[in-house]
Amino acid sequence: MDEPLIELSGILKSFGPVNVLKGVNLKAYSGKVTALVGDNGAGKSTLIKGLAGVQPYDGGTVRFEGREVHLHTPREASHLGIEVVYQDLALCDNLDIVQNMFLGREESAGVIFDEGRMEREASETLRSLSVRTVKSVRQKVSSLSGGQRQTVAIARSVLKKAKLVILDEPTAALGVAQTEQVLNLVRRLADQGVAVIIISHNLQDVFKVADYINVLYLGTMVASIATADTTSDDVVGYITGSKTYDGASA
Amino acid sequence: MSTTPQAPSTPPSTDTTSLPAEGGFIGSGQEGGVLDQARAYVQRVRSGEMGALPAIGGLVVLVLLFTLLSEVLLGQQYFLTERNFANLLTQAASLVMLAMALVFVILLGEIDLSAGVTSGVALSAFVVLTKPDGVNMNWIPALIIALLTGLLIGTFIGFFVARVGIPSFVVTLGLFIGLQGVTLILLGAGGVFRIQIPEILAIQNSNLPVWGGWVMLAVILLVSFGMSMWDRTLRTRAGVPNRTIALVWLKLGVIAAVGGFVVGVLSVNRSSSIKVIEGVPIVVPIVLLILWVGTFVLDRTKFGRYIYAIGGNAEAARRSGVKVITIRWAAFIVCSVLAVVSGVFSASKVGSVNAGFGVDIVLSGVAAAVVGGVSLFGGRGRLMHAAIGALVIAVIANGLGLLNLPAGVNYIVTGGVLVLAATVDAVSRVRAGGSLFRT
Numbered sequence: 001m002d003e004p005l006i007e008l009s010g011i012l013k014s015f016g017p018v019n020v021l022k023g024v025n026l027k028a029y030s031g032k033v034t035a036l037v038g039d040n041g042a043g044k045s046t047l048i049k050g051l052a053g054v055q056p057y058d059g060g061t062v063r064f065e066g067r068e069v070h071l072h073t074p075r076e077a078s079h080l081g082i083e084v085v086y087q088d089l090a091l092c093d094n095l096d097i098v099q100n101m102f103l104g105r106e107e108s109a110g111v112i113f114d115e116g117r118m119e120r121e122a123s124e125t126l127r128s129l130s131v132r133t134v135k136s137v138r139q140k141v142s143s144l145s146g147g148q149r150q151t152v153a154i155a156r157s158v159l160k161k162a163k164l165v166i167l168d169e170p171t172a173a174l175g176v177a178q179t180e181q182v183l184n185l186v187r188r189l190a191d192q193g194v195a196v197i198i199i200s201h202n203l204q205d206v207f208k209v210a211d212y213i214n215v216l217y218l219g220t221m222v223a224s225i226a227t228a229d230t231t232s233d234d235v236v237g238y239i240t241g242s243k244t245y246d247g248a249s250a
Numbered sequence: 251m252s253t254t255p256q257a258p259s260t261p262p263s264t265d266t267t268s269l270p271a272e273g274g275f276i277g278s279g280q281e282g283g284v285l286d287q288a289r290a291y292v293q294r295v296r297s298g299e300m301g302a303l304p305a306i307g308g309l310v311v312l313v314l315l316f317t318l319l320s321e322v323l324l325g326q327q328y329f330l331t332e333r334n335f336a337n338l339l340t341q342a343a344s345l346v347m348l349a350m351a352l353v354f355v356i357l358l359g360e361i362d363l364s365a366g367v368t369s370g371v372a373l374s375a376f377v378v379l380t381k382p383d384g385v386n387m388n389w390i391p392a393l394i395i396a397l398l399t400g401l402l403i404g405t406f407i408g409f410f411v412a413r414v415g416i417p418s419f420v421v422t423l424g425l426f427i428g429l430q431g432v433t434l435i436l437l438g439a440g441g442v443f444r445i446q447i448p449e450i451l452a453i454q455n456s457n458l459p460v461w462g463g464w465v466m467l468a469v470i471l472l473v474s475f476g477m478s479m480w481d482r483t484l485r486t487r488a489g490v491p492n493r494t495i496a497l498v499w500l501k502l503g504v505i506a507a508v509g510g511f512v513v514g515v516l517s518v519n520r521s522s523s524i525k526v527i528e529g530v531p532i533v534v535p536i537v538l539l540i541l542w543v544g545t546f547v548l549d550r551t552k553f554g555r556y557i558y559a560i561g562g563n564a565e566a567a568r569r570s571g572v573k574v575i576t577i578r579w580a581a582f583i584v585c586s587v588l589a590v591v592s593g594v595f596s597a598s599k600v601g602s603v604n605a606g607f608g609v610d611i612v613l614s615g616v617a618a619a620v621v622g623g624v625s626l627f628g629g630r631g632r633l634m635h636a637a638i639g640a641l642v643i644a645v646i647a648n649g650l651g652l653l654n655l656p657a658g659v660n661y662i663v664t665g666g667v668l669v670l671a672a673t674v675d676a677v678s679r680v681r682a683g684g685s686l687f688r689t
Contacts, residue, residue, distance in 0.1 A: 052569070054568075054569060073571070074568070074569055074570070074571045075571045078571055084569070086569065089566075090563070090565065090566035090569045090570065091563065091566055092558070092559045092562035092563040092566050092567065092629070093562050093563065093629070094558060094561065094562035094629035094630055095555075095558060095559060095562060099555065099559075103555075103559055103566070103567065103570040103572070104567070104570030104571035104572050105570075105571070106552060106555065108552075109484060111551060112546075112550040112551060113550050113551070113555070114484055114488065115481070115484065115485070116481075116484045116485035116486070116487065116488030116489075116490050117484075117487075117488040119278055119485075119488065119490045120488045120489055120490045123276050123278070123490070126276055127276060131276070134276055135276070135277060136276065136277040136278055136279040137276055137277070137278055137279075138277075138278050138279035138280070139279070140299075143297065
């Protein structure tokens with residue numbers, strides 16, 4: 001087995017008296033899609049927010065490319081090459097696609113923006129992901145459909161050669177065709193050598209796209225398993241707590 | 251944040267699925283000739299991005315209306331005269347400036363109700379410091395102290411809004427009340443201080459020489475042309491398409507036509523006595539310079555871009571690594587300092603500072619921004635829009651004043667226009683938002 005790109009061990013997080021994460025372990029590999037599943041309140045979002053540096057963990061270690069790292073701000077996470085695409089799409093409606101993709105990391109020529117360069121890089125990134133649904137990169141995001149927005153959000157995450165892309169419920173609000181498109185996009189991301197962590201409630205999607213499945217149950221990682229070695233029924237069992245997993249960790 | 255040039259991520263060459271498929275062309279909205287661009291513009295307007303269009307329309311209607319009413323009701327043209335035109339510009343200058351100041355915080359979805367009284371405190375400090383039979387300070391350091399007073403108040407507001415997290419409405423309402431007290435204490439009860447600095451009075455009461463107006467126009471055209479060409483060079487270097495060059499000429503043509511008309515009218519002697527009064531009022535190039543610098547900052551620097559981003563979706567901006575607190579804080583400082591500049595214009599026009607200075611103007615400033623198409627919800631609007639909105643409000647006050655109508659009518663009409671403008675804004679939002687839910 002290769003070295004994991006990122007390895008979380010013994011992650012703790014609590015909000016006041018509520019222990020949301022009780023010593024969680026997780027690994028993700030470059031070029032692989034790692035799914036994170038679990039019922040509402042299992043702690044998935046909290047785990048992700050810690051990785052993004054938005055809401056730092058209380059305890060535990062994070063090793064990235066073999067080194068121990070501390071994630072306290074979005075900037076630190078982004079600097080390492082960790083990008084998160086949130087469920088409630090973190091895009092600004094009043095800005096256009098290029099402006100959104102470069103938000104927080106604009107290219108400048110001197111003190112002022114180099115809009116031409118940003119526009120080219122944005123177009124090329126969208127093209128490299130085979131995005132065909134967007135008419136113009138200078139469209140305002142408010143004029144895009146749900147699938148197009150998800151596409152822009154994902155393209156934004158890979159713009160700066162991200163090593164780890166985390167997708168929080170990327171298909172939750174999408175129709176059948178758009179879900180298919182986004183899942184293909186996820187696969188292409190991994191094929192480009194990116195480590196992808198995908199959070200989803202939809203097991204059908206998970207089995208279609210993921211290489212590994214990790215199940216979170218009430219703040220504890222109860223199963224880490226290769227997709228090929230398990231079945232949908234088993235995973236449902238782990239999620240609801242009606243089955244326990246005792247195999248070797250993936 | 252990397253500044254080194256990086257190749258965008260490209261797929262491995264063996265991966266044929268990720269090569270651009272036919273029909274996979276992603277445009278930039280820059281392609282096509284003048285007609286395509288015009289069509290795209292109409293499309294944008296119809297989808298709700300109207301910008302200052304309603305305000306410009308309103309301005310034209312109001313000018314026609316007052317010209318007509320002056321002929322019909324007064325039997326003589328008082329409104330559409332060279333003298334009134336110059337007068338209108340100097341009357342509007344302070345409001346234009348205040349509206350532009352407020353844009354910086356309104357874009358964030360915030361408000362600064364204390365912008366007017368901030369200028370009151372700063373100008374009070376100024377008149378007390380420069381009083382010939384008092385401190386008798388030179389006007390330049392006194393002006394700097396006045397601007398620093400604005401900076402201090404802006405820092406204070408920014409601390410409570412951005413750092414502590416109190417709604418700006420509450421913080422600035424508190425300051426609106428409190429700072430009037432500071433002004434009162436500085437000036438003493440019933441105190442009216444005359445401005446006696448010739449340089450300050452000159453801003454609103456003296457004019458550029460006639461040739462100065464034409465030089466100003468030439469500079470505007472040159473700068474505009476230079477920036478367009480610089481943008482095109484950068485885009486060409488990056489290998490992305492440019493808009494057709496005809497649009498640059500069109501823009502310069504419009505500036506030359508409008509600017510030429512304005513400077514031309516202001517170059518005519520508008521005096522009714524033997525003393526010649528001609529030329530562009532000095533305040534005009536000052537306002538234009540601040541408008542240009544402010545627009546430059548908002549459009550082309552991180553500070554400006556992040557103001558729009560925070561106004562659009564503050565959480566998204568934060569997650570993108572934008573220092574939301576710092577940007578918010580800085581925006582309030584910019585607003586307060588520019589508000590002091592507005593106060594300087596106002597003091598120069600009126601010629602004095604009293605305890606009520608700046609109390610009335612702030613809501614007109616907010617109204618001006620909204621009338622011009624700046625959204626109070628944040629994220630949408632430009633400095634130019636606020637300036638045009640301020641001109642609309644100034645034209646209403648000026649036109650109704652000339653018609654000798656009771657003062658009450660002015661308030662009623664201004665209020666009506668504000669609600670009308672807000673309605674246009676809301677309707678355009680619904681139309682723009684309608685496409686949000688289309689999948």
